[in-house]
Amino acid sequence: xxxxRTGLLPLFLALALLLSACAQETPAPVGNTPAPSPxxxxxxxxxxxxxxxxxxxxxxxxxCGEVCAHSWDGGVCxxxxxxxxxxxxxxxxxxxxxxxxxATHLYSESRCVRCGCEPPFLTRGLPEYYYEECPERGSMEExxxxxxxxxxxxxxxxxxxxxxxxxxxxxxxxxGPYNVVIALHGAGxxxxxxxxxxxxxxxxxxxxxxxxxxxxxxxxxxxxxVVSLNVYSLAEEENFTDKGVTLLAxxxxxxxxxxxxxxxDTYAADASPEAMREARAHFAMLGVSNxxxxxxxxxxAGNLESFGNFGCFSGNYTETTSLMLRxxxxxxxxxxxxxxxxxxxxxxxFQKKNTLKRYELIVDNYPGLTDGANAFHLDxxxxxxxxxxxxxxxxxxxxxxxxxx
Numbered sequence: 001x002x003x004x005r006t007g008l009l010p011l012f013l014a015l016a017l018l019l020s021a022c023a024q025e026t027p028a029p030v031g032n033t034p035a036p037s038p039x040x041x042x043x044x045x046x047x048x049x050x051x052x053x054x055x056x057x058x059x060x061x062x063x064c065g066e067v068c069a070h071s072w073d074g075g076v077c078x079x080x081x082x083x084x085x086x087x088x089x090x091x092x093x094x095x096x097x098x099x100x101x102x103a104t105h106l107y108s109e110s111r112c113v114r115c116g117c118e119p120p121f122l123t124r125g126l127p128e129y130y131y132e133e134c135p136e137r138g139s140m141e142e143x144x145x146x147x148x149x150x151x152x153x154x155x156x157x158x159x160x161x162x163x164x165x166x167x168x169x170x171x172x173x174x175x176g177p178y179n180v181v182i183a184l185h186g187a188g189x190x191x192x193x194x195x196x197x198x199x200x201x202x203x204x205x206x207x208x209x210x211x212x213x214x215x216x217x218x219x220x221x222x223x224x225x226v227v228s229l230n231v232y233s234l235a236e237e238e239n240f241t242d243k244g245v246t247l248l249a250x251x252x253x254x255x256x257x258x259x260x261x262x263x264x265d266t267y268a269a270d271a272s273p274e275a276m277r278e279a280r281a282h283f284a285m286l287g288v289s290n291x292x293x294x295x296x297x298x299x300x301a302g303n304l305e306s307f308g309n310f311g312c313f314s315g316n317y318t319e320t321t322s323l324m325l326r327x328x329x330x331x332x333x334x335x336x337x338x339x340x341x342x343x344x345x346x347x348x349x350f351q352k353k354n355t356l357k358r359y360e361l362i363v364d365n366y367p368g369l370t371d372g373a374n375a376f377h378l379d380x381x382x383x384x385x386x387x388x389x390x391x392x393x394x395x396x397x398x399x400x401x402x403x404x405x
Contacts, residue, residue, distance in 0.1 A: 056080035074173075075101035091115035094219060102219040107402050110372050121395045123380045125387075126211065131204050134213035136167035140196055145234070145255050159233040161256075163264070164195045164209055164226035166216050176265030179224035179282045179401045182256065182299075182307075183208075184231050184291030186315075187239065194228040194286070199386035211394055222401040224284075227260055231291055240293045245323075248294055249302030257283075257306055276306040281339050284309035284400050288389040289351075292343075296320040300338075301327040309340040311396035313389050314351040316343070316358035328366045337368050342396040344378040346388030352379060 052064040059068045059082040068080040075084045075096070086096045086103035091112070096103045105112040107119055145159035168174030183194035195212075198205040208226075215221050234251050235244030258271035267282035269275040276283070285307050287295035292315030299307055301323045327333065343359045345352040359377045362369065369375040378395055382388030 054080075056082070058082065070099075072099035072101070075099050075103070086114060089114045091117040104219045104222060105398070107399050119395075119398050121376075121378055121398065122391050123378065124391075125202050125381060126206070126391065126394065127214075130210060130214050131201075131206050134210060134217050136217045137213050138164050138166045138209060138216070139169070140164060140209070143259070145251070145259065158230075159251075159255075160191050160230050162191050162195050162228045163260075164212060164228070165264075166223055166225060167213065169225070170265060174223070176223075177267045177282070178265055179222055179284065180260060180264075180266050181224050181226045181397075182252070182283070182285045183226050183228040184285065184287035184294050185228070186287075186289030186291050190232070191228045191230040193386075194288075194291075195226060199390065201387040201390055206390065208390060208393060211390060212397075215394065215397060221397045224397070224401065225264060227256065229256065231294060235294065235298075240290050245294065245297045245302065249298040252298060252303050253306070273305060277336075280306055280308040280336070282401060283307045284311065284340070286311040286313075286393060286396065287315070288313045288386075288392075289315050289384065292316065293320050296324050300324045304328075304333070304336045304338075308336075308338060309400045310338065311340075311342045311393065311400070312355075313343065313392045314345045314349050314355060314384050316351075316355050318358075321358045321361055324362065325365055328362075328368070333366075334368055338366075339374060339402065340396070340400045341369055341375045342378075342392075342399070343376075344380060344388075344392040344395070346382035346384060347379050348382070349379075349384045349388065351384060 052061060052066065054064070054066065055062045056068060056079075059070065059077070059080050060066070061068075068077060068082065070077045070082065071079050072084060075086070076082070077084075084096060084099040084101065086099070086101075089096045089103040094102045094105065103114060105117070105119070106114055110118055112118075141163040143161050143163065145161060166174070166178070169178070170176065185191065185193035189197075195209045196207050198207050212224075212226065216223060231248065232238060234256075235241075235248040237244035257276060260266065261268045261271040261276070266279065268279040283306060285295045285299040287293070287299070292312040295310055295312050296316060297320050300310055304327060341362070343355055345355045349355075356377055356379070359375075363371050363375050371377075376395075376399065378392065380388050380391040380395075382391070
């Protein structure tokens with residue numbers, strides 16, 4: 001029987017398959033060139049992101065939208081520079097629960113919009129520690145308005161005044177602008193009376209500058225500077241007269257206010273009538289006794305366009321009330337609102353009844369004033385004296401400069 005032949009074809013097929021598999025393998029490196037490592041063939045790592053430089057506006061970064069976490073220091077954020085709005089505060093300590101800084105009471109309709117309390121007026125006397133030196137004391141500057149106008153042929157050529165500047169005035173920590181108080185002394189006194197002169201009070205002595213220091217240190221009121229005038233020299237009369245009213249009113253407009261605006265950081269953009277009218281909510285006039293009569297006449301009746309706040313203590317006659325009401329009945333009067341009108345006297349003051357009577361007449365006949373809202377009358381302990389006026393001025397400053405327009 002003949003044996004079957006297997007043949008060489010299967011052998012050739014196996015060899016072909018082997019050669020094909022070897023051809024598909026990665027070729028070996030030539031010479032000394034090393035094979036690439038796995039790290040060299042991997043995708044490159046993404047770059048590390050650059051931290052945002054942050055351009056803050058209103059507590060939010062304009063570049064990345066991040067909201068600042070705030071690091072408060074005295075009501076200002078040390079990171080973004082935002083100012084805490086103090087939407088609330090403790091009624092006793094006045095501390096803001098957000099930033100921890102003291103926040104001044106803001107009164108509207110005789111209630112603080114932050115805590116709801118009524119103004120803490122004083123009637124018996126000042127706090128005991130006010131008679132001591134305040135940790136932060138303001139400074140005084142003396143000026144003479146006579147040097148700013150042509151010499152006149154009269155015996156009262158000098159027109160001195162003293163400017164009280166609060167502690168830190170003009171510094172980065174206490175930036176302006178500042179409210180302005182024009183202060184008028186009473187009969188027998190001078191420009192020192194409303195600032196640095198020591199007055200008898202409760203068996204001791206105290207100056208109004210001490211009161212200003214403490215009130216600002218404790219943030220009892222909005223920051224202000226005081227310009228204390230020599231009424232006699234500017235009115236050129238020893239006592240209250242019509243001639244004195246005319247001269248004082250004119251010099252307030254043409255001499256005093258322009259100088260103050262040009263030399264100090266106030267809310268008025270310049271000394272023009274238009275700028276003064278725009279900033280009048282931040283200008284006040286305070287007067288005691290004879291100075292009260294001039295505040296009502298040379299101030300309210302003569303310069304309502306420049307002042308929006310008034311304090312008149314222990315002085316108001318029939319003629320001063322008539323002159324004031326005549327001005328307040330003018331067509332433009334309600335366009336020039338009185339933001340704060342404050343009067344008062346000592347409980348044993350001979351001007352007590354007269355001052356209250358005139359206050360009621362003014363408030364009843366001028367629709368722009370409402371008792372307890374923007375008009376106040378308060379009789380305090382004392383007579384026709386600096387003791388009662390010091391308390392009156394403290395109380396008035398608590399509620400002045402409260403307009404937020």
